[in-house]
Amino acid sequence: MIENKIVLPGDQVSTSEELSPGEGTFEEDGIIRAARLGVFSIDKKFKKALVKPLTSIPVMLKKGDIVLAEVTSVRSNMVIANVIHVVGEKRQISGDTNGTLHVSEISKGYVKDPSSEYAPGDIIRARITQVKPSLQLETRGRELGVIKAMCTRCRHPLVRKGNILECENCRNRERRKTAIDYGEYDLNKF
């Protein structure tokens, strides 16, 4: 993992052969992962992996921003998602982060039921279409959609297999509106 990259909680940043886990990281089965959303760096003196929090000078959300958001609930005609990061920024977000993604804004194709595309806990890349009076999102386009999802049965990561996502633990198969770089995302891109 390259230094200064922004990482999501759970992302692999290194291995225990290379580095030891430092602040903002944890180790699991020889893999060092981020414990929080932040910027990856290496303490070269102590050979430690660190994930530093985003700087607290806040950034205001604006129309057209590409953001990362965590899906918190899926309803009959909309998805509610909490915006956690503005792509390209290393600053925290200020103001209302509770966004709405209407069913018609999910995909270029017709979507009848949002639960066929997204599930709570999914990390999506979305575009802000409105900030006031309420935060509105869209995920139409190949670069937008889910970049990271967990199995709804056992919470292990889902891996892309062609057009479907599969759980490596329980083999459960699920569908999502994925972004083109699902599972191989670079949070500094788009």
Ligand SMILES: [Zn+2]
């Ligand atoms: Zn599973």
